[in-house]
Amino acid sequence: MFSDWDILQPLWLLLTPLILLLFGRRIRTDAPWPNLMHRERIRYPLYGELAHEQPEVANVQPHREGLLLFSLTLFTLALAQPVIFRDSIELPDQQDPVDLVLLVDTNITMVLKDYFDGEQSIERMSLTKELLSEFVEGFQGNRIGLSIMGNPPFHWLPFTDDREAVRHAISRIRLTLGGRLSDMSASLKLVSDHYSTDLNPVVVMVTDSSMQLGQTSPQTAAKSLADAGFTLYVIAIGSTELSQEQRARAGFVYDPVDLSLLDEVAKAGAGKLFHALTRDTFEEALQTISSEQRRDKRSIQRLSLVEPLYPWLILIGLALLILAFTRRGG
Incomplete structure (x- = not known):
């Protein structure tokens, strides 16, 4: 069953009135059609006299008019x-249209061990590297691209589709x-300045927000990032409060994560804030980011099966054109 008809280049139909005008003017002026074949000439002394006695054959054969008009x-x-257009098919697409930038904080407070797996305490940086690699x-x-948040920040890895190279770069973060x-x-x-992409750019920033510097506010920078087309997701790593026992086990001088600041930054960057309270919530945050981009940004691609008709029109037109100049008129 045919689902639809269409004309891909309809502007060419504007030539139709010009063809009609050409034929109308030709008929009014009775202009001859050009001879496409060389006519044989017979040399005979009395040819001139015989020509006056025989009726002239019309140079323009009547049947040509309709055939030429129809072929053109x-x-x-x-x-x-x-x-x-026949039925459409859905194209298999295993890849989301997303270019991802991982922005990882490496400041000194990432050494804090305020994540716990039973009796074992886990360092913020170690957990970040492990879960980002997964x-x-x-x-x-x-x-995927990878940048280091520091003072000053720098590129750790430009955009690449080599997953193994990204995992290796993550393992080298210190x-x-x-x-x-x-x-x-x-x-x-x-x-914003160095990661250029035509796809849906997403930034996942992992930070504990501690000991930040800079003359420009992070909210302003996040707004500029969103204006450049990026979506900023912030994963706040670290606890907001610990028990006295956990504080002692965390080591260093405990510095809680500033959720208020990071929430403002995420909203300014047209994204969301996720607080990784535990290892499980950190992993859930990454899964949520991945699923949101797949649902919101990924579009199902469908391919319509098209059957062209114009080859048949060309063949018929050529046949009529040949017939117009080869058939003898009566």
């Missing part, structure tokens, strides 16, 4: 490319790699 009309329709392995998007403190606003500006 068919050629015009062929240029307009008429097609029949996230990258299952990432179904296009490319505490204070970008300095003991961080400049969040400069880090966000670096992403």
Whole structure:
């Protein structure tokens, strides 16, 4: 069953009135059609006298008019490319149209061990590297880039579709790699300036928001990032409060995560804030980010099966054109 008809290049149909005007003027002026074949000439002394005695054969054969008009009309329709749309099929698409930038904080407070697996305490940085590596392995998007949030920030890995290279780069991240403190606003500006993409760019920033520097507020930098087309998701790592026993086990000088600041930054970046209170919530945050991009940004691609009609029009038009100049008129 045919589902629809369409003309892909309808502007060519504007030639139809010109064809009609051409034929109308030709008929009014009785202009001869050009001879496409060389006529044989017979040399005979009395040819001139015989020519006066025989009736003249009309140079323009009447049947040519209709055949030529019909063939030129068919050629015009062929240029307009008429097609029949049949049933469409869904194209398999295993890749989301997303380019992802991972922005990882390496300031000194990422050494805090305020995550616990039973009796074992886990360092913020160690947990971040482990879960990001797992996230990258299952990432179904296009490319991944990696930047270090520091003072100053810097690129750790440009956009690449090599998942193994990204996991290797994550494994090489170390505490204070970008300095003991961080400049969040400069880090966000670096992403906006250096990661160029035509797809849906997403930034996942993992930070505990501690010891931030910078003359520009992180909210302003996040707003500029959103204006550049990026979506910023913030994963706040670290607890807001601990028991006295946990504080003692965490080590260093305990510094809780500033959720209020990070929430404002995420909203300014047209994204969301996730607080990774535990290992499980950290992992859930990454899964939620992945699923939201797949649901909101991914579109189902469908391919319509098209049957072109213009080859038939060209063949019929050529047949009529040949017939017009080969058939003898009566």
